[in-house]
């Protein structure tokens with residue numbers, strides 16, 4: 062979606078060329094957008110609307126009836142249906158054969174609803190503005206078809222003359238039974254023609270004869286002579302001989318042709334949707350209980366309004382929204398992908414002014430669920446990813462959206478955590494264990510146990526690599542950071558002799574698969590399936606609801622392996638509504654929780670509510686997200702490698718500061734016990750002892766303030782003396798800006814421990830020289 | 833922007849370095865290439881400026897978001 066033009070010419074020719082080039086690119090973008098948008102068929106007409114020969118907006122009509130808004134319903138009908146008082150009573154409803162409801166009960170009685178509506182409200186169409194054209198058109202009949210043509214042409218501004226040999230308009234409509242179509246309705250409905258200026262020539266045998274003899278009349282610009290009118294109803298069986306709605310359609314088509322002839326424009330272009338067609342809409346009837354037709358107490362007079370409302374309630378209000386039902390993010394912004402794609406496109410084109418779409422673009426978890434669910438494979442993730450890439454390239458990415466996650470990644474790839482080594486005592490590595498940054502942050506103990514397990518079961522040396530796979534940079538569309546991370550990773554892997562890599566985290570797995578496809582990888586779960594010795598007691602350990610991480614969506618073998626591990630461990634698995642290929646994201650994916658913490662919270666809350674059972678996850682982030690929503694959740698490793706913790710399902714997720722500490726300590730600890738190396742090199746500020754009350758710590762975590770940030774503030778304040786003092790409380794207040802964010806700490810000192818009372822931060826800075 | 837802090841701040845806090853009182857002063861604050869002048873408590877002597885929590889998490893956060901989306 063991005064095009065960068067660099068045209069270095071001068072003069073007006075150059076300007077013109079540049080303009081043409083820009084326009085062309087714009088057109089290309091537009092085309093691409095339309096192709097993307099077009100995949101979402103949410104705005105396609107409902108089945109009934111497409112099947113209706115004149116495309117009455119049935120869905121809206123029924124919606125209005127359902128709410129008892131009868132006048133609105135009549136207005137909806139008047140918009141498309143000529144002489145709705147008549148046609149609304151007698152339409153032979155070909156639409157009903159296509160009504161989606163018929164797949165769950167009887168089709169909605171659309172025509173009976175229309176009839177009830179026009180019986181209840183007799184409201185003639187209001188025409189407030191008539192264009193004025195000079196051309197005159199003769200209509201040679203007073204039948205429904207001709208009068209429809211007349212009606213359409215009058216509204217286009219033509220001067221209309223209607224000729225009939227009879228003494229009234231309507232022809233065989235007058236034969237219909239009074240109970241179905243009262244005579245006064247016929248008169249009243251057709252009266253609008255004259256009101257709008259049509260000249261009506263009754264008993265006009267002479268004129269008709271003249272037109273027959275002189276088909277190319279000079280007086281009129283067009284003459285419309287429909288085929289002989291036939292009777293509508295077979296008198297005895299009361300079945301339709303001629304379809305009234307098709308008569309109206311034919312009249313409408315004739316009007317379009319006549320108009321185009323007079324205007325000398327293409328007679329055929331853009332007429333595909335004239336008459337019934339097949340909609341591309343998809344509407345699911347899953348979970349829709351079948352319902353029979355609402356009975357009519359008096360068939361000859363049709364539904365009573367109450368009966369009609371009841372019948373209207375059976376209408377499914379057909380639409381798609383399959384993805385929106387599944388994804389809270391899509392629901393949250395109150396639209397659907399087609400609308401979002403347009404909004405995001407517009408967002409991209411804003412040069413000056415507020416880009417309201419930024420949050421929309423940055424909140425998607427890029428989890429890919431929508432694409433799997435959509436009948437047309439619409440991928441909102443692709444739309445958002447492309448938009449993020451373009452925002453970064455144009456320098457329009459809001460700095461706060463992803464900065465914290467990128468700092469976290471930088472930490473993991475820095476000296477405090479990153480490590481790449483052969484197994485102690487080995488010169489070669491057949492395998493390389495890559496636990497990932499998040500498992501190390503969340504359960505460092507498991508990294509150690511699993512590494513022990515791997516070393517004792519696999520031959521040829523199992524090296525260890527601690528770092529981040531780069532997913533945060535990829536999600537944030539920071540291509541340079543992402544590539545730089547991959548290059549280092551690759552170089553270290555080369556240096557260890559290109560070992561086969563054992564991955565735990567499925568996000569790492571997906572990154573390796575896509576961006577490091579030459580590296581041979583295997584998931585830890587597959588290794589465990591092969592080497593883990595389950596105790597033979599087939600004790601029933603109970604049932605766990607299994608949450609698949611979104612990055613296993615396209616990894617069925619991993620999902621299967623995990624299921625088999627759980628079964629072998631004695632657990633029954635409860636499959637959630639959204640699982641396997643259709644699993645939902647925990648809110649961390651795509652950095653949703655960074656760009657839109659409130660939404661990520663709602664996402665995981667809804668996930669947690671999908672089952673009463675305890676959950677089991679096999680991604681550290683998923684587990685921590687579920688735990689933070691108050692859901693008892695086990696990590697698969699808690700089951701396979703139990704620790705001393707008696708109730709691991711209740712483990713609280715670590716704060717961001719603890720995540721850093723856990724990683725750093727893990728490295729320190731492993732280096733010490735396995736490689737006998739001392740790596741502790743605390744930075745200056747880190748030896749400050751802090752005392753932080755749990756509420757303050759929680760608040761700091763929510764504000765994404767790390768302990769190390771606060772230590773830097775204090776170190777700075779103590780050294781420079783730049784701080785404020787409150788003599789009443791005895792608290793100090795100071796600020797420090799390590800990079801982009803300024804952190805404030807309110808603290809007091811007791812026995813060389815710094816007690817933190819409050820911490821906050823902002824991004825605005827005091828302008829240079831003014832401080 | 834005008835005054836975005838509670839007047840009591842001026843009494844509660846002192847500049848620890850100078851021991852001086854804080855006085856309301858016009859301060860220029862900037863983000864993403866935009867600059868505003870607001871009134872904030874400032875040390876009369878060394879010019880150290882106090883940005884209170886209510887401002888940082890309130891109006892300032894709002895303006896930051898608007899500027900980021902510009």
Ligand code: SF4
Pocket residue numbers: 100101102103381382383384385397398399434435436437438439
């Ligand atoms: S599933 Fe979503 S994206 Fe796909 S057609 Fe339906 S509304 Fe549009």
Ligand code: SF4
Pocket residue numbers: 107108109110119120123159160161162169171375376377378379
């Ligand atoms: S269920 Fe309602 S909206 Fe759907 S096709 Fe039938 S009448 Fe139309």
Ligand code: SF4
Pocket residue numbers: 388389390391425426427428429430431432440441442646
């Ligand atoms: S969060 Fe997932 S399902 Fe929702 S729009 Fe983004 S990629 Fe699609």
Ligand SMILES: [Zn+2]
Pocket residue numbers: 847848849850851852875876877878879880
């Ligand atoms: Zn001072």
